[in-house]
Amino acid sequence: MSSMKLEIVTPNGSIFNSEIKEATFPGKEGEFGVLPEHASLLSLLGTGVISIVKTDGSEEGVAIDGGYAKVEENKTLCVVEGAVSISGDTESEVAKAIEEAKELLEGASDSATAIAKVESLGRKSI
Amino acid sequence: MANLKDIKRQIKSVKNTQKTTRAMKLVSTAKLRRTEELAKKSKVYAAKLTELIDDIAFAIKKYKAGGIESRYFSKIENPIVVDIVFVTADKGLCGGFNAQTIKQVWKLMDEYKSKKIKIRLRGIGKKGVEYFKFNEIELFDSITDLSAAPDYNRAAEFMDAVTQDFVEGDTDKVIVVHNGYVNMITQEVKIDNVLPIDPDMSTEKEESSAMEQEPADDEEMLNTLVHKYIRYSMYYALIDSLAAEHSARMQAMDAATNNAKDMVDKLSTKYNKARQESITTELIEIISGMEALK
Numbered sequence: 541m542s543s544m545k546l547e548i549v550t551p552n553g554s555i556f557n558s559e560i561k562e563a564t565f566p567g568k569e570g571e572f573g574v575l576p577e578h579a580s581l582l583s584l585l586g587t588g589v590i591s592i593v594k595t596d597g598s599e600e601g602v603a604i605d606g607g608y609a610k611v612e613e614n615k616t617l618c619v620v621e622g623a624v625s626i627s628g629d630t631e632s633e634v635a636k637a638i639e640e641a642k643e644l645l646e647g648a649s650d651s652a653t654a655i656a657k658v659e660s661l662g663r664k665s666i
Numbered sequence: 667m668a669n670l671k672d673i674k675r676q677i678k679s680v681k682n683t684q685k686t687t688r689a690m691k692l693v694s695t696a697k698l699r700r701t702e703e704l705a706k707k708s709k710v711y712a713a714k715l716t717e718l719i720d721d722i723a724f725a726i727k728k729y730k731a732g733g734i735e736s737r738y739f740s741k742i743e744n745p746i747v748v749d750i751v752f753v754t755a756d757k758g759l760c761g762g763f764n765a766q767t768i769k770q771v772w773k774l775m776d777e778y779k780s781k782k783i784k785i786r787l788r789g790i791g792k793k794g795v796e797y798f799k800f801n802e803i804e805l806f807d808s809i810t811d812l813s814a815a816p817d818y819n820r821a822a823e824f825m826d827a828v829t830q831d832f833v834e835g836d837t838d839k840v841i842v843v844h845n846g847y848v849n850m851i852t853q854e855v856k857i858d859n860v861l862p863i864d865p866d867m868s869t870e871k872e873e874s875s876a877m878e879q880e881p882a883d884d885e886e887m888l889n890t891l892v893h894k895y896i897r898y899s900m901y902y903a904l905i906d907s908l909a910a911e912h913s914a915r916m917q918a919m920d921a922a923t924n925n926a927k928d929m930v931d932k933l934s935t936k937y938n939k940a941r942q943e944s945i946t947t948e949l950i951e952i953i954s955g956m957e958a959l960k
Contacts (some may be wrong), residue, residue: 549714551818551901553707582721584887608718608891619714621818621894 543595544576548618565609589657591666601626601661603641626661635658670686674939684926691919698912705905722888738863738892742756745838747784753907754794756813760915764793767845770855816904825900832861
């Protein structure tokens with residue numbers, strides 16, 4: 541099965557860097573999904589949630605407050621200002637991540653949808 | 667005898683000071699390590715952001731007649747108003763760390779004044795802000811309590827005002843002065859010309875595949891990217907300055923601890939001499955008393 545590399549970088553360091561199967565990005569001009577072998581693309585990202593399907597089939601979400609995505613054949617780079625990964629080993633960790641993500645998404649225009657997404661992803665990862 | 671007691675008290679006080687300075691040194695060492703880590707992590711962001719800027723700048727140069735039009739990249743030959751942003755610490759006790767930055771700001775001010783260029787100062791950090799206030803030099807903007815704990819959002823907010831003035835044409839050049847970290851024992855004052863960005867700085871490179879873009883407006887994209895980059899450079903200056911502050915404090919406190927140790931040694935010798943003297947005097951008194959009884 542083909543996979544591609546996804547890296548999410550913030551001013552405080554890289555928060556996600558691994559092989560994935562697919563990812564959906566909140567583009568400024570509409571959501572778009574990326575699979576391996578995607579055509580090269582440079583896109584502005586809005587506030588929202590990047591949902592990632594990892595190579596083992598599990599899902600993970602990363603809430604972001606706008607940035608850029610540079611898609612290449614088998615490598616995708618995301619440069620964002622603020623990001624919270626909705627994941628954790630324990631239930632309380634996940635709950636904390638959800639709270640942080642909500643705070644980050646507060647200013648978004650369609651924050652309700654994004655927050656709902658965060659919550660559903662959070663439930664899945666518990 | 668009073669002398670002996672005095673010396674003893676002095677020794678005790680110096681020893682206490684030594685304890686404080688040693689503790690401060692250890693704290694700075696730990697904090698320096700953490701700040702260094704942060705700087706390393708955040709450099710990844712800078713590298714990726716520069717990569718994106720290069721990509722877009724390249725695309726514009728290649729496909730668009732007239733090249734980059736954005737004011738961010740414009741060459742301004744005769745600046746009229748220059749913004750100087752300086753970063754100092756919130757706390758002292760770190761040797762010449764803050765003084766060096768302030769000295770550099772003075773130098774820049776004199777330089778621009780001789781060219782009849784108007785200067786506006788924007789300060790970060792209590793020490794520098796208080797210094798210029800004391801010398802009755804007006805600061806255009808100032809912010810404190812940011813140097814000790816760099817926060818991206820606050821740095822961005824501060825820098826956004828600077829950028830906006832530049833874009834609107836109120837300023838023609840923006841310089842950031844901060845005392846940067848070189849290694850554990852060296853700090854160096856760094857002067858960054860943040861705006862306008864030197865177009866030559868973005869290196870030319872061959873792009874094999876053409877990029878699709880969304881939104882399709884190159885300039886727009888480049889502008890937002892550059893905006894982020896400027897925010898980041900401020901944030902990085904803060905981290906760099908914090909690392910330098912801790913290394914400077916570490917050195918200063920190490921020197922202070924050593925000096926205290928020397929002082930204790932000197933005082934101990936003095937104390938021992940005084941004690942011996944008093945014992946000798948006492949003995950002489952006893953012996954001469956015995957002699958007198960014979």
